[in-house]
Amino acid sequence: MxxxxxxxxxxxxxxxxxxCEFDFSEEELDGVFPFTTPVSVKGEIKNVVGVVTVEAEISxxxxxxxxxxxEPVKLDFNIPMVHGLVSELNEDDNDDYILIEDMKLDLLQLTLEDIFLALPSKFLCREDCKGVCTKCGANLNTDSCSCKKDIDPRLEALLGLLED
Ligand SMILES: [Zn+2]
Ligand SMILES: [Zn+2]
Structure with missing residues (x-):
């Protein structure tokens, strides 16, 4: 677009x-297609005394x-899209500026880039997710498994004696 x-x-x-709303349902991330609902981009592009910037929010x-x-989890994100736009690059311009070729901004591409830069490296269902038991695979957020904690084999032998 x-x-x-x-x-x-x-x-x-x-x-x-x-x-704008974009359909990224065909974008793959770690083997899944996580964009099951449209991505919205709202804000403005403005020229303030010759400096052109895009300031929007991607939701x-x-x-x-x-x-x-x-476990499957739905995570909501609101990330800023803030970039300076230039129609030609000067030598002292850096990565903060986006070169606009032919006076056209590819908003879809920019949205996609901003999203992938902002995504966390790990997704968690909640900050303190306890994960799964490495022995039986029980989800420790919802189930209490009966696996014994890793204990010293010598202590285990002792416990065995006590149980007899
Ligand atoms: Zn989790
Ligand atoms: Zn277990």
Whole structure:
């Protein structure tokens, strides 16, 4: 999805609203397709005394699996999209600026890049997810498993004696 920016760079208008929804349902992440609902981008692109910036918020929900307990989890994200836009790169410009070629901003591509940069390396169903028992696979958030904790084999022998 391209947004034409000629008039904004030329100063004919000083603000363009951004209000888009993207379908990223075919984007894969770690073997799943987590974007089951549309991704929204809301904000504006503005020209303030010759400096063009996009300032928007990307909102989306991911349906993924918890990295600790493997339960499915829905996570909501709101991440900022803030970039300076330039129609030509000067030598002292850095990565903070996005070069707009042909006066068109590829908003879909930029949204995708911003999302993947902002995603955490791990998804957790909750901060203190207890994960699964490494012995029986029970989900320790909801089940209490009867596996004995790893105990010293010598202590185990002693406990065996006590049980007799
Ligand atoms: Zn979990
Ligand atoms: Zn267990």
């Amino acid at each position: 391209y947004i034409a920016l000629e008039s904004l760079f030329a100063g004919g208008v000083n603000k363009l609203p951004v209000d 989306f929900t991911l349906e993924v699996f918890c990295d600790r307990c493997a």
